[in-house]
Amino acid sequence: MITRALLADDRTGKWFLAIVLGLAIVVPILHLAVPETSPFHISTATLALLGKYLCFALLALSLDLVWGYCGILSLGHGAFFALGGYAMGMYLMRQIGTRGVYAHPVLPDFMVFLNWKELPWYWYGFENAWFAFLMVMAVPGLLAFVFGWFAFRSRVTGVYLSIITQALTYALMLAFFRNDMGFGGNNGLTDFKDILGFPVQANTTRAALFAASAVALALGYLAARAIVSSRLGKVLVSIRDAESRTRFLGYRVEHYKTFVFTVSAIMAGVAGALYVPQVGIINPSEFLPANSIEVVIWVAVGGRGTLAGAALGAVLVNYAKTTFTTGLLAPYWLFALGALFVVTTIWLPKGILGKFNDLWERWRSSRAEKTETKPAPVPQLAE
Amino acid sequence: MLKRRNVLAGIAATALAGGALLAGASLAQAQDTIKVGVLHSLSGTMAISETTLKDTMLFLIEEQNKKGGVLGKKLEAVVVDPASNWPLFAEKARELITQHKVSAVFGCWTSVSRKSVLPVFKELNNILFYPVQYEGEESERNVFYTGAAPNQQAIPAVDYLMSKEGGDVKRWVLAGTDYVYPRTTNRILEAYLLAKGVAKEDIMINYTPFGHSDWQTIVSDIVKFGSGGKKTAVVSTINGDANVPFYKELANKGVKATDIPVVAFSVGEEELAGLDTKDLVGHLSAWNYFQSVKNPANDEFIKKWQAYTKNPKRVTNDPMEAHVIGFAMWVKAVEKAGTFDVDKVIDALPGIEAPNLTGGISKMLPNHHITKPVLIGEIRADGQYDVVWQTKDLVPGDAWTDYLEGSKDLEADWVGKKCGNFNTKTGKCGS
Amino acid sequence: MHRFTRIALLIAALAGGWLTGPATARAAPEDLAAGLALMAKDSFNDTAAGIDAIARSGAPHAAALIEALQDRRLLIGGSNQKIYYRDAAGSVRDAATNEVVAAPPADLSAARMNNRVRTAASAAMGALSLMNPDPARRIQAAQAVMKSRDETALPVLDAAIAAEKDATVRTELQLAWAAVTFVKKDATEAQRLEAIALLRNSGTRDALSILRTLPADTAGPAREAATSAISSIEQRLQLWGYVQNIWYGVSLGSVLLIAAIGLAITFGVMGVINMAHGEMVMLGAYSTFIVQEFFRGYAPGLFDYSLAIAIPLAFLVAGGVGVAIERGVIRHLYGRPLETLLATWGISLILQQAVRTTFGPTNREVGTPQFMSGAMEIGGLVITWNRLYIVIFAALIFVGLLLALRYTPLGLHMRAVTQNRRMASSMGIRTGRVDALTFGLGSGIAGLAGVALSQIDNVSPNLGQSYIIDSFLVVVFGGVGNLWGTLVGALSIGMANKLLEPYAGAVLGKIILLVAIIFFIQKRPRGLFALKGRAVEA
Incomplete structure (x- = not known):
């Protein structure tokens, strides 16, 4: 099978997929079937949290694909995430129907509120699940394609690219904050009722959304792994390490970059779409440049260029965030987060998983030396 | 070199883990207390406003415990930091309710944070006291709105400015930050002004983004609009951070309150604390409370608050008073119900009366809003307000405004009709 | 009666x-x-x-x-x-x-x-x-x-x-x-x-305002005269309005320049992406606050001179913190610009929260000295003193910096290190020291920006955040490594913003501008004034 072929050489990946798919099965069971009194029961709060972590993990994975393997440091990946989220949010808004406070059959509450008379054209079609789900991938994908097409063709690289991706998400944030845009302004989209006919707040729906997030993460991992372990992936890595040389060898660097950037944006969009029904709101602050920068640190903490590490980083950092923002330590959370950035970049440049892999390799090679084998080359990250 | 890195990474990891343990330990507390959730941002952009409210709640709970708690039980505040992040508000609300089993939550500032937590409060059936003036157009069973609805702030302020005493204003600039509260308030005001015979061309509406800092163009537009030969006033729903540069530009351009008065709905003592007010004397704010209101209840509150915060200059403001009233109402409702049970407390709350700090008695209405006086204050050189006008009676909060198409037929009544959006035309709840 | x-x-x-x-x-x-x-x-x-x-x-x-x-x-x-x-x-x-x-x-x-x-x-x-x-x-x-x-x-x-x-x-x-x-x-x-x-x-606006209240019973020549007077004043004011808009553009441009020029040093000259740049600005603003508090408490009569103390202090505080950051963190990250971005972002979070914990989350009052408050009128142009002083201040910083880079030994060393680090090092320049001082200089100038911005904006822990994106855009737009580029970038962005604002509104104007800059960078990936070189990848 393809999967097996992909994972043949990927020890971490096997573990990662096993854990993620295991979670997809075990967590919903523990949530739905185990009685609340049992210590093994997973509460709705925990389920929602875990679901959120998985969506973030997929987002981190998508960023790692472009940053870790192609050297494109996007500081605007939150924009793709948010666009996917908005597409999903629009679908969910249209599902509310007459259950809104003004009971308008077509217009969402905020439009009634602002005295809009009819649905803007870009809301058409979002009442259909298939259309909305298509848009979840199409909108971020298209934006990334167009943006990438221009940026990579004119060889905007490195820091410059980072800064204009940041400008992109910032511009989108300002745009979505505008009430005239018809996306609910600062309040965003909220108070969702149904998804595919099931109430979003029901435990079974939550469990299903969680499972869907886990499956999406697993699929995202497989897709990313397929890309990076193919011949194309090798070209990507060579672009990362020596872009000009790759170009001189006759590769159309911009095509590779645009492709991987678009795929990554689609993954981020899917993550956003799964995130929205689980947290119950989508709002322009998802476009905040600071959010996108935070995603980068998840990847850096977990291990850039390791895929599984990125996902791990997202979960770890967000777990820490959840823990730190309650109780006495709440005001000091930013100190911890800030210190994490500094510590990781200086002392853990390869992240947790990278470090672990290094140690593992060293341990193996020290064993191998005894048996007179050549040590496996350690992949180096170059800048 | 590598060794050192390892060690340092290890230290960092230990520190993180230790922090997590500490945080965990603070959660495990004695069970004979009743927990009250405090859901205000302590970091991020909203910390500027919300931190004070967190302190207020801690202060109120401490005071209540000094009096012996509620129903013989001590209260314990559970403080969480939603970090000005709206999805995090929902998550933290869920955490407060399911993990900490709080009996009520006092929190939120922005409308979006309230909208974000609403589904959680509905699903898990708990109580939220929301202390900030807002756009209305909402009434939920689980939420009690102790801040002002538009009819308790905006409309009286405009009435005052239109009066002879207030300056006989004929021309209006409605300036706001582009989000739902200014949008709604301005729509309501526009409808109201047109109904009062103000011509359409005598109303200018302007929206700016959050944190707007360069006001040169807009202030000169206002001055230009003000030279139309009629007395002009600005109704400002400019939010938070953008106010300081706005007022600085006004002061420097020499826009005096006697020429073009600015009446603000989101600027209070706390916001003025960051400004030099000597050039702003006479500009106005409309609130339901000012620190400078003279009466024994307020004097005592200010004295205790400043002692609690150990800062003799610490100011009080309107949303703080809303929490004071809301908390007092909750305590009374719990005592009336004889239990902390959420459903019973929700049912007990309408009709509860509690003294406000301006000398009146506020009452919780069946629509979950409260009665409040409306006060208009002029800025003084010392950063406080002179109350120049005040409603004779308390004004009942109106959840659904009468000036908007969609909402004028709606009515909220959680006592008789058990409905937050009862349509008087169709006679049905919700449609 | x-x-x-x-x-x-x-x-x-x-x-x-x-x-x-x-x-x-x-x-x-x-x-x-x-x-x-x-x-x-x-x-x-x-x-x-x-x-x-x-x-x-x-x-x-x-x-x-x-x-x-x-x-x-x-x-x-x-x-x-x-x-x-x-x-x-x-x-x-x-x-x-x-x-x-x-x-x-x-x-x-x-x-x-x-x-x-x-x-x-x-x-x-x-x-x-x-x-x-x-x-x-x-x-x-x-x-x-x-x-x-x-x-x-x-x-x-x-x-x-x-x-x-x-x-x-x-x-x-x-x-x-x-x-x-x-x-x-x-x-x-x-x-x-x-x-x-x-x-x-x-021809003033006040006169216009009076003329518009023409009593209804006026007829004949008086009415005609009044109507023609109104249109004459309106025309005059409209002309002045254009001048005014240009002035607003210059003023906004100089604010952007002042915020970005420190970055032009750290980013442009050293290639370090300092995401904590905004926080240096914030530290400068808080230094001003502290100095003013001191004056309020001990010498209220001398309040107008507080800025004279605040300016050097802000430079030293922000510069000192900058040197500390360079020695403590950035030194370890040379050659890895994206990592410095992350580390300095972390530092910015720490600094923000530190200020929030120390000074509280609310705005702090920074007063305007008497000579900087109010406005003057030139014809139909109203120029507020604080903005005028900021324009002058920005110009002084810019010229000072140019001269410092050109004529001081540190400037010489800085240029040498920028152009060829190894060569400079072989010539006996202590590159580490030059790096620290350069970063300190850039940060110190950010501190000066804080003094200026405290006069027009909030002094709160969020101050720096609101300028960081704009500052980066200015530097990138103008062309990295070129102070003149920063100047032109700042002024043109400021001007474009202010010329768009009356037509598109504040929000839409800004969005249009951002999109325009994104497109511009596609066209000229190295900005307006790109450093010419033979390297394929600078």
């Missing part, structure tokens, strides 16, 4: 000379008494009416009374709610008799004020001080009358114009006369035409 008597009395009072005996004899005590009785009610409408009555009473201490009201020295109290006032010397006087009260009642409270009362008081003071010996006061008075357009002041105005020697004051008085005459019901056509001509010549 007895308008003519009153006017006659007023003229008599004035003719009798300012504050001299004869006027007292001919005053109308019933007006004073009525005015005081109205004021004693302490309701705004009554107080305003009371002011008018007192002003026309001709009582010698009428001006003193109204001034006392304006300064909140007018007191109400006693057994029968009588009016007193505290004079400049601090003793309490009876308002009716103007005699010092030895034992004032204990329950005196200041009369309440609002905008209506303030307007009435300044109008009355205007009419009363038209003959004041101080020319500045006379100008104020004339402007107050122009605003109030109080017909009863007309005879005094005539007398004042006749007696006026000072040309500037005379113009102001005439304008006031024109304003009053223009709206006066029974003005003759000749008077009205003269008034219109005067207003038209002044």
Whole structure:
């Protein structure tokens, strides 16, 4: 099978997929079937949290694909995430129907509120699940394609690219904050009722959304792994390490970059779409440049260029965030987060998983030396 | 070199883990207390406003415990930091309710944070006291709105400015930050002004983004609009951070309150604390409370608050008073119900009366809003307000405004009709 | 009522000379008494009416009374709610008799004020001080009358114009006369035409505002003259409006320049992406706050000089923190620009939270020194002093920096290290030290930006965040490694923003600009003024 072929050489990946798919099965069971009194029961709060972590993990994975393997440091990946989220949010808004406070059959509450008379054209079609789900991938994908097409063709690289991706998400944030845009302004989209006919707040729906997030993460991992372990992936890595040389060898660097950037944006969009029904709101602050920068640190903490590490980083950092923002330590959370950035970049440049892999390799090679084998080359990250 | 890195990474990891343990330990507390959730941002952009409210709640709970708690039980505040992040508000609300089993939550500032937590409060059936003036157009069973609805702030302020005493204003600039509260308030005001015979061309509406800092163009537009030969006033729903540069530009351009008065709905003592007010004397704010209101209840509150915060200059403001009233109402409702049970407390709350700090008695209405006086204050050189006008009676909060198409037929009544959006035309709840 | 008597009395009072005996004899005590009785009610409408009555009473201490009201020295109290006032010397006087009260009642409270009362008081003071010996006061008075357009002041105005020697004051008085005459019901056509001509010549917005209140009964030549005057002033103001917009653009541009120029050093010269740059600006602003607090506490009289201390202090504080960051963190990350971005972002979070913990999350008050508040007018252009000083300050920093890079040993070393680090190192330049100092310089300049921004923006922990994206865009747009590029970038972004704003609105204008910059960078990936080199990848 393809999967097996992909994972043949990927020890971490096997573990990662096993854990993620295991979670997809075990967590919903523990949530739905185990009685609340049992210590093994997973509460709705925990389920929602875990679901959120998985969506973030997929987002981190998508960023790692472009940053870790192609050297494109996007500081605007939150924009793709948010666009996917908005597409999903629009679908969910249209599902509310007459259950809104003004009971308008077509217009969402905020439009009634602002005295809009009819649905803007870009809301058409979002009442259909298939259309909305298509848009979840199409909108971020298209934006990334167009943006990438221009940026990579004119060889905007490195820091410059980072800064204009940041400008992109910032511009989108300002745009979505505008009430005239018809996306609910600062309040965003909220108070969702149904998804595919099931109430979003029901435990079974939550469990299903969680499972869907886990499956999406697993699929995202497989897709990313397929890309990076193919011949194309090798070209990507060579672009990362020596872009000009790759170009001189006759590769159309911009095509590779645009492709991987678009795929990554689609993954981020899917993550956003799964995130929205689980947290119950989508709002322009998802476009905040600071959010996108935070995603980068998840990847850096977990291990850039390791895929599984990125996902791990997202979960770890967000777990820490959840823990730190309650109780006495709440005001000091930013100190911890800030210190994490500094510590990781200086002392853990390869992240947790990278470090672990290094140690593992060293341990193996020290064993191998005894048996007179050549040590496996350690992949180096170059800048 | 590598060794050192390892060690340092290890230290960092230990520190993180230790922090997590500490945080965990603070959660495990004695069970004979009743927990009250405090859901205000302590970091991020909203910390500027919300931190004070967190302190207020801690202060109120401490005071209540000094009096012996509620129903013989001590209260314990559970403080969480939603970090000005709206999805995090929902998550933290869920955490407060399911993990900490709080009996009520006092929190939120922005409308979006309230909208974000609403589904959680509905699903898990708990109580939220929301202390900030807002756009209305909402009434939920689980939420009690102790801040002002538009009819308790905006409309009286405009009435005052239109009066002879207030300056006989004929021309209006409605300036706001582009989000739902200014949008709604301005729509309501526009409808109201047109109904009062103000011509359409005598109303200018302007929206700016959050944190707007360069006001040169807009202030000169206002001055230009003000030279139309009629007395002009600005109704400002400019939010938070953008106010300081706005007022600085006004002061420097020499826009005096006697020429073009600015009446603000989101600027209070706390916001003025960051400004030099000597050039702003006479500009106005409309609130339901000012620190400078003279009466024994307020004097005592200010004295205790400043002692609690150990800062003799610490100011009080309107949303703080809303929490004071809301908390007092909750305590009374719990005592009336004889239990902390959420459903019973929700049912007990309408009709509860509690003294406000301006000398009146506020009452919780069946629509979950409260009665409040409306006060208009002029800025003084010392950063406080002179109350120049005040409603004779308390004004009942109106959840659904009468000036908007969609909402004028709606009515909220959680006592008789058990409905937050009862349509008087169709006679049905919700449609 | 007895308008003519009153006017006659007023003229008599004035003719009798300012504050001299004869006027007292001919005053109308019933007006004073009525005015005081109205004021004693302490309701705004009554107080305003009371002011008018007192002003026309001709009582010698009428001006003193109204001034006392304006300064909140007018007191109400006693057994029968009588009016007193505290004079400049601090003793309490009876308002009716103007005699010092030895034992004032204990329950005196200041009369309440609002905008209506303030307007009435300044109008009355205007009419009363038209003959004041101080020319500045006379100008104020004339402007107050122009605003109030109080017909009863007309005879005094005539007398004042006749007696006026000072040309500037005379113009102001005439304008006031024109304003009053223009709206006066029974003005003759000749008077009205003269008034219109005067207003038209002044060409100000105030004049326009008056002309627009053309009484409905005006007909014939006066109406025509007024209409043409309105359009003439409007045209003039529109032209000035364009100039004004350009000035706004320059002003916004210089704010951007001041915020970005430190970044141009750290990012442009050193290639370090300092995401904590905004926090350096914030530290500068907080240094200003601390210095001002110190002045408020210990030397309030010298407050206007506080910025003289704040500027070097902000430079040192931010520069010191910058050196510490460079030595502590960035040193380990050279050659890895994206990692420095992350590490400095972490530092920015720490600094923000540190300031929030130390100073609290709320805005801090940074005062504006006297010489920086207010505005000046050049023709139809209103230039606020604080903005003008910021433009000058930005220019000084820019020139200073250029000179420092060109002519100081540090500048020489900096350029050497930028151009060829290894070569410079071989020539004996201690590159590490140069790096630290360069970063310190960039941060210190950010600190200076903080001093400037504290004058126009919030001083809060979020201050830096709001400028960081704009600063980066300015540097990238202008071209990295080139101070002139930063200057041109800042000014053109500022200008474009301000020229777009009137048409697209503040939000949409900014979005359009951001998109335009994104497209621009696609076209010229190295910015406006790219450093030319042979490297394929700079």
